[in-house]
Amino acid sequence: MPTSAHQCESANVTSPATVTPGPVPDPAGLLRRWRSAGQLPRQAGEARSVPDGGWSDPVTHVERLPARPGTTAPWPAWVPxxxxxxxxxxxxxxxxxxxxxxxxxxxxxxxxxxxxxxxxxxxxxxxxxxxxxxxxxxxxxxxxxxxxxxxxxxxxxxxxxxxxxxxxxxxxxxxxxxxxxxxxxxxxxxxxxxxxxxxxxxxxxxxxxxxxxxxxxxxxxxxxxxxxxxxxxxxxxxxxxxxxxxxxxxxxxxxxxxxxxxxxxxxxxxxxxxxxxxxxxxxxxxxTEDSAPRGAVTFALWEPPLLPGARADTEDLTPVRRSALRESADLLADAVAAGVRTLAFVRSRRGAEVVANTARRALEEVVPGLGTRVAAYRAGFLAEERRALERSLIHGDLLGLASTNALELGVDLVGLDAVLICGYPGTRASLWQQAGRAGRAGREALAVLIARDDPLDTYLVHHPEAVFGRPVEATVLDPTNPYVLGPQLCCAAAEAALTPADVELFGGAVVKQTLDELVAAGLLRRRPTGWYWTAPGRPDVDLRGEGGAPINVVEAATGRLLGTVDPGSSHFLVHPGAVYLHQGVSYVVDDLDLEGACALVHAEEPDWSTHAREVTSLDVVSVREYQDAGPVGLFVGDVDVTSQVVSYQRRRIGSGEVLDTRPLDLPARQLRTVAVWFTVSPASLTAAGVDPAEVPGALHAAQHAAIGLLPLVATCDRWDIGGLSTASHADTEAPTVFVYDGHPGGAGFAERAYQAARTWLGATRDLIAACGCDTGCPSCVQSPKCGNGNNPLGKADAVRVLDVVLTNLPEPIDAAETLADPAANPG
CATH class of the missing domain: 3.40.50.300 (P-loop containing nucleotide triphosphate hydrolases)
Structure with missing residues (x-):
């Protein structure tokens, strides 16, 4: 939040008083104007209306955070x-x-x-x-x-x-x-x-x-x-x-x-x-007691309007909302045109490029040259590009920036008036961090959370108490994860032999057991003076769990390095045929060399986008803990997950029409991780009104929604986790829904889901039941990452499945599991 004129910013010791801005626009005034129909430029056929032709206010809630004075203290005597x-x-x-x-x-x-x-x-x-x-x-x-x-x-x-x-x-x-x-x-x-x-x-x-x-x-x-x-x-x-x-x-x-x-x-x-x-x-x-002053903040929750007509790629009449990316781009363009210095946070690299590009085009149509005041900022840019963008934003050469969470952290952004958050960033901590980027000293700021067509986003914009009435999450990490502990002990031993004192430093009994396993595997050698690394080189350990060196994206005709993509995302972002965006220019991938860590691309502006599709199988390795609740079982344990990107769809830009599906020949990937899962007896499902033929769609829909809502109870987002559902799993011999951590050895998310199962699954059930669609939509049970094309899905039956689960699961013993919390707003 903003500071007073005599105080430093969170990541800088530069006072806002050192900035000499021009006339400061009224950011909150923009919100009032945006809520009026027809104020924003629209693409052809995208009138702001609902299917019956009426007008729907996109703002579902406005929270006013009042200004707060600061409390100073004398300088400590030891400060020179x-x-x-x-x-x-x-x-x-x-x-x-x-x-x-x-x-x-x-x-x-x-x-x-x-x-x-x-x-x-x-x-x-x-x-x-x-x-x-x-x-x-x-x-x-x-x-x-x-x-x-x-x-x-x-x-x-x-x-x-x-x-x-x-x-x-x-x-x-x-x-x-x-x-x-x-x-x-x-x-x-x-x-x-x-x-x-x-x-x-x-x-x-x-x-x-x-x-x-x-x-x-x-x-x-x-x-x-x-x-x-x-x-x-x-x-x-x-x-x-x-x-x-x-x-x-x-x-x-x-x-x-x-x-x-x-x-x-x-x-x-x-x-x-x-x-x-x-x-x-x-x-x-x-x-934790914040004594700094804070300017007033207007924080709005924004749900993009419904578009009239049926989905372009199907024959059903499922309501479709306007894209959060397009909505964010229009709001960014309008803010820049009004002179409001604005930062738009976007979840993905591609999304940041799309928002910046769309905003630039809209501004150029209004005032030629104004589009140059907007840019994209994301990971994967070369160092000199990042530094130039940071300077331009700080100096005011840029009025609008579409950024991934690379700028969420404490980079000095003095002088911003508004923040647009395109999609819930996954945790309330990140939400408040991003919103806090806006605000000049002592002046009102505007923050807008623009919901994606996603179960969690939909839930939050209609349940503001889950945003503003709760404390932020505790950070989840697990240093005892064997896929982390073992490699890190090898790194430590390569730096200097490990001693008994180091066993306590790194975690005690679990470390001794891991050291024994490393010795048995021949990675360490035990001597009276300690444990020694045996190989001539040093261990190759990736802190961010991305599985190797970044993939270089290279323009084939010139050999120019455009940027990088992390290995974990490469199968989705730079597979052969994928459309790759870089600073507003689109490229098509010709070849992906995983061994050489290189993707070759050529410049092209197709009228379609690409969407990879993945298939997954799962085997239960062991059960760590479980609850026997009669017809329902709740488990947490170790699983092996096998996944493979097998094809991609080409969809026409604008309409979303599926042009075709093309096969891919990419290697399968193996993952030993931690999952939470529940089983339901077939008899209880039949008694609840779920026909046996409808069980696969019911479980599939419940799985999608549960993945979308897990960030309510764990510090993750849906891209950190995966899931699988089946009417009869070979290891459980029952209808089963799995949700697993997308990292080797797990990341603590599944354990948290197990502990807070009633809260998590209760919110999932309420979200599906409250959604206004008839058969399921992206706001409730459809998933953007589904490997089966969101088929089959049974919305009504998913509610019945979750009713059976919630009826039989015992009430939580730990009060910390409860979702509602009267604690003060942390913003």
Whole structure:
């Protein structure tokens, strides 16, 4: 949320007072205008109407968050005058109370996590002790970790801009030229990097970093709420490996401290101290009381209107909503035309390109040249492209930006008036983080959540209490995941032999068992002095669980590198024949070489888009826990999932008409993971009115909706999870619905679903029953990732299935499972 004129932004120490904007538009006024019929430009045949020709207000709820004054505190006595003067030059006259409290904790040697709202100045909370120490002790060093390169680069600009003598800040990441890296290792005192570079570059070469590690005083872990699931579990072990090495080097300094102080910064999140302890393995003090001022915010929930007529590719009359991407593009174009500086968050890389492209075209029709004020920003761009876009946005050359969540984090975006959120981002923590990007100092801001045709989005825009009346989720991660723990122990052993003391550091008894398995597999060798890595090279471990090197997207005719795609998405995004978008230009993929990690493309502007289709099979390996509820069984356990992208559809742009389906010859992929599943006896289904012939469609519909609603109880989105349903599974011998984590070894989502099953499945049942469609639609039981073309689906029977499940499952023992929570809005 916005800050006052004398306070720093969340990821910068640049005060909004240093920006000299022109006349500030009224962002909330836009909302009033948008709610009037006919105000937005439309494509031919896309009049804003419902099938009966009437007008439907797209806004389902408006939440007003009032302005809040801030509370300051005196400067801590240990802050040097040089730093105070530098901050005063940036408009920071005094710290907010929570900043001073967190800084005092860290300065006294206590590990701390600051979990306050967006724009609350968390950066100053960690910069005060870090920079003060660097100025007071010319030998001290500081390590800053960010989940994205953009955030680290932004922090570098902030620290460099203070002009402090002797701090010598520098970014050390994959974009750092080789010629600069040796200088950084030897001379930089404030090193900004990311967990991937710490894992692959710094820790394996810790001998070359010995001077830096020996003097390491603070480790800053920014945006730590983003370390969840498999990625978060890996990062937890990377931080333990860092602690292990710093303690070794600190012991070489007689009388020196045992290790650095950890300062973590997080968006408002549930149980931040618990999540921080899981990440670091250390006792952590939470600071959650936000004393920064906040400007007023208008937050609207927006459901795109229904389009008249039947679906273009079928003969049924299922109501179809206008695309959230097209709706977001029109709102972005209208905001830019009105001079409102706007950021549109879009779920996918392709979606960000589509929104930016559509908005540009609309603006060019109105004012030639205005389209150049809009751009796309996403992962996969080359480093120089990202930096240029960041500069253009900060300096105001761009008025509108369509971005993936790459800009969700604390990059300094001073001066934005409005944020459009195209589709629920998966967690309330991300929702509030994205919404908080808007707001000039002391002025009203506008945030709009634009619902996709998706069960979860539909549920949320019609249940605002699930957005505004609940605290944000706790971060879910599982460092004991064997697919994480084993590889990370190998990495640690490759850096230095593991000792019995390290067993406790990395997790205790489960670590000893894993070490025995690694020795049996020949990966480690047990000696009296510890466990040793046996191979000549180092382990190749991917922190983000993407399964190997990124796929390079190369223009075949020129050899030009356009960007990259992560391996896990390559089968869907750059399969042969796929349409690939890059900065508004479309390409068609000629060839995908998975072994060579390269996709060759040529420029083309087809009038169709591509959509990959996947088939899946699942085998139960073991059951960890279960509930026997008579005709219903609820289970959580380990499963083997086999999936393969077998074909893709070409759909005409605009109408969605399916032109054809083309086969693909891509390898199957195997996944050992964790699933939650329920079984229902055939007799109970018959008694509930579900005909045996309709059971497959009923279970399939329930599975789709359950996947869509799982983010209500776990910090995931539907793309983190998968599912399968069958009228008679070979392992359960009963009608069964499975929902599984889409990561090797699991990510904690299935376990959370098992614990909160009644809440999760109850919301799923209510969503399906409340949807106004007759036979099922994308808002309730249709899925955008269904490998069977959303067939068969039985909407009414899915409600009957879930009624049987909910009738028989016992009430939850743990009150934490309940969905409703009267806690104050975290925004």
């Amino acid at each position: 005058d040089q730093l105070r003067d530098a901050l005063a030059g940036r408009g920071v006259r005094e710290p907010w109370q929570h900043q001073a409290y967190a800084a005092e904790l860290a300065h006294s040697g206590r590990h701390v996590v600051v979990a306050t709202g967006t724009g609350s100045g968390k950066s100053l909370a960690y910069l005060l002790p870090a920079l003060s120490t660097l100025l007071a002790d010319p030998r001290a060093t500081v390590l800053y970790l960010a989940p994205t390169k953009a955030l680290a680069a932004d922090q570098l600009r902030a620290v460099t801009g203070l002009g402090l003598d002797g701090v010598r800040p520098a970014c050390y990441d994959g974009d750092t030229p080789q010629a600069e890296r040796a200088w950084i290792r030897q001379h930089a005192r404030f090193v900004l990097t990311n967990p991937d570079m710490l894992h692959r570059g710094i820790l394996p070469g810790h001998n070359a970093w010995s001077h830096f590690l020996r003097r390491l005083t603070y480790v800053i872990v920014d945006e730590c709420h983003s370390y969840r699931g498999v990625f978060g579990s890996h990062v937890a072990h990377v931080l333990r490996r860092l602690r292990r090495q710093t303690e070794r080097y600190h012991r070489a300094r007689p009388g020196g401290p045992a290790g650095p102080v950890f300062i973590l910064a997080s968006a408002t999140s549930g149980e931040p101290a618990r999540a921080a302890r899981q990440l670091t393995g250390l006792p952590v003090e939470p600071v």
